[in-house]
Structures are given as C-alpha cells and as structure tokens.
Amino acid sequence: MNATKKWILHRICAVILAPLFVWLYFSLLLLSTKNYSEAVTFFQNPLFKILTIMIFFVGFFHAKISLNEIFEDYVHDKKIKDVANLLALTLSIVLPIITLTLLVYKI
Amino acid sequence: MRDNKNPVSPHLQVYRWHISSLLSITHRIVGAVNLLALTLIFFWLLILSFGESNYELFLFFINSFFGKFILIGFSWSMSFHLLSGIRHLVWDLGYGFEIKTANLSGIAVIVLSLIMTIIFWVLAKGVV
Numbered sequence: 001m002n003a004t005k006k007w008i009l010h011r012i013c014a015v016i017l018a019p020l021f022v023w024l025y026f027s028l029l030l031l032s033t034k035n036y037s038e039a040v041t042f043f044q045n046p047l048f049k050i051l052t053i054m055i056f057f058v059g060f061f062h063a064k065i066s067l068n069e070i071f072e073d074y075v076h077d078k079k080i081k082d083v084a085n086l087l088a089l090t091l092s093i094v095l096p097i098i099t100l101t102l103l104v105y106k107i
Numbered sequence: 108m109r110d111n112k113n114p115v116s117p118h119l120q121v122y123r124w125h126i127s128s129l130l131s132i133t134h135r136i137v138g139a140v141n142l143l144a145l146t147l148i149f150f151w152l153l154i155l156s157f158g159e160s161n162y163e164l165f166l167f168f169i170n171s172f173f174g175k176f177i178l179i180g181f182s183w184s185m186s187f188h189l190l191s192g193i194r195h196l197v198w199d200l201g202y203g204f205e206i207k208t209a210n211l212s213g214i215a216v217i218v219l220s221l222i223m224t225i226i227f228w229v230l231a232k233g234v235v
Contacts, residue, residue, distance in 0.1 A: 011199060014192055025144065025185055028151060029178060029231035032169050036159040043155065052152075056145070063142045070135055073117055095149055106156040 006065055013062035020055050043107045056099040060092035126213040134191045137184040144181040179228060186223035190216045 001009075027048075031039045042048060067088040075081040122128060154165045168174050194212050197203050203212055 011196065014196065018189055018192065021141075021145075021185065022189065024148065025181065026227065026231055028148060029182075029227075032166065032178065033232070035166075036155075036162045039155055039162065043152070056149070059145050063138070063145070066135075066138055067142075070139070076115055095146070099149060099152060102152050102156045107152070 010062060010065045013058045013065075016058050017055065017062055020051060021059065024052060024055055040107060043103060049103050053096070053100050053103055056096040060096050064088050064092035126210050130191060130194075130213045130216060134188060134195070137188045137191075140181070140184040141188050144185065147177070147181070179224065182227045183220060183224040186227065187216065187220040190220050190223070 027042065031042060043052065068085055071081050071084045071088075075084060119128075119132060151165070154161050169178065194203070194216055197212075203209060
C-alpha cells in the first residue's frame with residue numbers, strides 16, 4: 001500500500017469512527033450500571049452487532065496505520081520496529097476476527 | 108543502533124513547548140490510550156460471552172473506584188482525540204493554518220474536551 005492511499009484510508013477510518021466509537025462507548029457506559037441480560041439484549045440487536053463489528057475492524061485498522069507512524073518516528077532500531085509493526089498488524093487482524101466470532105456465534 | 112548521543116527526531120525534549128506541539132503529542136498519546144479503550148471493550152465482550160457470573164464480576168470491577176477512574180479517563184481520551192482529530196481533518200482540507208487560528212483551535216480542543224467529558228459522564232450516569 002502506498003503512502004497516499006494509507007493516508008486517505010486513515011482519514012476515512014477516522015471519519016467513520018468519530019460517531020461510531022462515541023456511540024459504542026456511551027452505550028457501554030449506560031450498560032455498566034445495568035445487568036447481564038440487558039447487555040446481552042443490547043448486543044443481540046443485529047444493527048448494533050454489525051456496528052460493533054465494524055468499529056473493531058475500522059478501529060484496529062486506523063490504530064494499525066497510526067502505530068506504524070508512531071513506531072517510524074520513535075523506534076530507531078529497525079529490528080524492534082519490524083517486530084512492533086508485525087505485532088500491530090497481527091493484533092489488528094486477530095482481535096476484530098475474535099470479536100466477529102463472539103458476536104455472531106456466542107452472544 | 109545509534110552510536111552517538113545526539114537527540115533523534117521528533118526532538119520532544121529539545122524544542123520549546125508550544126500549544127501546537129503539546130496538542131500534537133497529546134493527540135498521539137490519547138490515540139494510543141483509545142486503543143486500550145477498544146481493547147477494554149474487546150474484553151468486555153469476551154467476558155459477556157463467558158456468561159452471567161463472570162459478567163457480574165466484571166461489572167463489580169468496572170463500578171469500583173478504579174474502574175470508574177479508567178472509564179472517566181477513556182471518556183476524556185476519546186473526547187480529546189475526537190476534537191483534535193476534527194482539527195486535523197480541517198487542516199487536511201487546507202484551513203486553519205494561521206498561527207492565531209491554530210493556537211485558538213488548540214485551546215478550544217483542550218477546553219471542549221474537558222466539557223465534553225463532563226457532559227458525557229453526566230448523561231451516561233444520570234447524575235443530574
């Protein structure tokens with residue numbers, strides 16, 4: 001992926017995340033004072049399910065690009081930087097997929 | 108590895124602090140904190156899928172003093188990154204580069220992020 005594409009995708013993700021992440025975090029704050037069944041009911045709503053899964057994929061992708069930039073600026077040892085970037089990439093793929101699996105099959 | 112002691116970019120310890128540089132580095136730091144928030148949400152969902160008794164324990168933790176401290180902290184980091192992000196997007200569109208405007212928008216981000224955190228928390232917790 002070239003730098004321009006990366007830059008544009010990063011901004012698109014930011015615009016998608018701005019309302020969605022606020023919505024999810026606010027919803028969870030509301031759920032924090034409610035019980036188990038209300039939380040389950042919330043995530044059983046198909047729209048909320050899809051939005052939450054989207055937040056995880058878009059959010060981790062946005063974070064992955066950002067982390068690459070931060071590592072580029074602050075990590076000066078190439079080996080450590082490569083490992084850090086690989087770790088960021090792995091997490092940005094694995095965690096959203098686990099979330100997707102949880103929301104589709106378990107909750 | 109580097110073999111001399113010269114500071115390397117972005118020279119956080121070298122430059123005199125301005126509101127612009129302060130906000131720039133804070134934007135990155137709270138961005139990373141928001142990644143932790145998303146990771147907490149991941150564990151939130153994971154524990155939810157583990158069933159009721161585990162979730163009750165999680166709720167107990169999240170409603171403790173420490174848990175609330177974290178949730179308020181994430182409320183602020185999210186508010187700050189959101190507002191500062193909008194500031195960056197406006198710059199990306201080519202506006203707001205004048206020193207005066209940039210300084211003012213920077214102060215606005217700091218003040219509004221604090222106000223937004225309070226509004227957010229009051230609304231969510233129904234304190235009023």
